[in-house]
Amino acid sequence: MSTTFLRSRRLLPFLAAPTALLSVSSAHLEAAEPEPTSQPAVDFVGVFVEKESAARLRQQFPAKFGNADEPLVVVLRFQPTAEEQEAFAPIFGRAAKLHVKGLAEDDHAQTVLVAVTTETGESLEYDGAAEPAHVTLSTSAGGLSAGYSSVLLERLRASDKLRYLLDDEEGISQWTGELPAFESKHLPLFSPFPAVEAKIVKVDAKQSEQLALQGTVCLSSRFDVSTGECQAPKAECGFCKFMKAGPCGKEFTAWEACLDSCKKSGDDFIEKCGPQTLALRDCVDANPEYYHVLSDDPEEKKDESEAEDK
Structure with missing residues (x-):
């Protein structure tokens, strides 16, 4: 200016x-x-998956829908406050590891649940997150994209199926079935969501280790997709x-x-x-x-x- x-x-x-x-x-x-309260541009803290890792993940789970070339990201916190940004600031630009837990998909989206840690193994998942950390692989939901992925996980949780992926002691490694019509708390304006066929596939620790996924922690407004770098604040x-x-x-x-x-x-x-x-x-x-x-x-x-x- x-x-x-x-x-x-x-x-x-x-x-x-x-x-x-x-x-x-x-x-x-x-x-x-005039808008009663003007909303700022959407920003978030996330882990941006490096290109080589994204390629391995897509090879393991081929995209069902058309947005297979978009950057992959794990959203840790939407619209962070100034205090939250300050808390995350020391690790902006740092590498993070993604440990794949499993795949969840239905007729509208594919999403991979992950555990997000620092290189030394400390968890980076935000305690106030509505749903577990995940990467949206592909979606037919257009602008809803990651938003619908959260709805899918919300539906699986409500149907008590999400535990198959979250519980390491759970013996069931795969499930396919119908999720009933659903009133979502994440996207209430689009509710009710009709019944849909869904599938989950658990990934064991050995498979996750072989994928060896990594990414960069950054604020979305500061991440340069072309270079894969988190830029310093202006x-x-x-x-x-x-x-x-x-x-x-x-x-x-x-x-x-x-x-x-x-x-x-x-x-x-x-x-x-x-x-x-x-x-x-x-x-x-x-x-x-x-x-x-x-x-x-x-x-x-x-x-x-x-x-x-x-």
């Missing part, structure tokens, strides 16, 4: 909300109801700190999150972020005692000063 914004908000059309912004889609923006710009420290910090954070989301998704900023932009503009206008620096023109001040000296 350019620091020229500090000198004159007229240089940043997004916040100044000039005629161009309002006239391009004024009717659309007026009709659009220092926050001084302008951003200035905006967030003021009375419009909440509005600026929502606007910034919407902007970042558009950059990632390719969505049109004006169409998607109109409410956030107008909310930030109105807040800045309502707090001139803090944000006056955004509209103060140094040249105008210079002219005024020279006029006073004459």
Whole structure:
């Protein structure tokens, strides 16, 4: 973000909300109801499976659906708080081991249950996770993807079949059968899920050791898929700190999150972020005692000063 914004908000059309912004889609923006609480872009802490390990896993369990080339990841924590990110920070970029417990699949998804540890064997699984750590191999659920994998595990747990994979002492190594219609707590808006045929296959310790899966612990927004590296966090710009420290910090954070989301998704900023932009503009206008620096023109001040000296 350019620091020229500090000198004159007229240089940043997004916040100044000039005629161009309002006239391009004024009717659309007026009709659009501002979100009650603007959601930040989805972020998560996860273990990103290295390419060689992913290839071995896919060879062991061939994909049933079409997204076999997507990166594989174990989600440890969705939308981590600042405190949770700080807790995970010391191991970002570190290697993690994945010990395969077994495969669970139905007509919509394939997922592999894993135990996630550091290289020295310490568990990395998050205590508050809704379901056991798992890798979604393939899915026909489109945007639901990993979300539906959690539903599948939730259904298996409710049917008391998940223990076949979680209990090392359990003698049953394979099960196939029908899961009844189900009301999910993970995806309630898509419930009820109809009855479906499901299958689970347990993997013994020797097979898991032969797979020798590894990955990198990272925050999703900092993981570079092309290099497989967890990038260091970028220092926050001084302008951003200035905006967030003021009375419009909440509005600026929502606007910034919407902007970042558009950059990632390719969505049109004006169409998607109109409410956030107008909310930030109105807040800045309502707090001139803090944000006056955004509209103060140094040249105008210079002219005024020279006029006073004459």
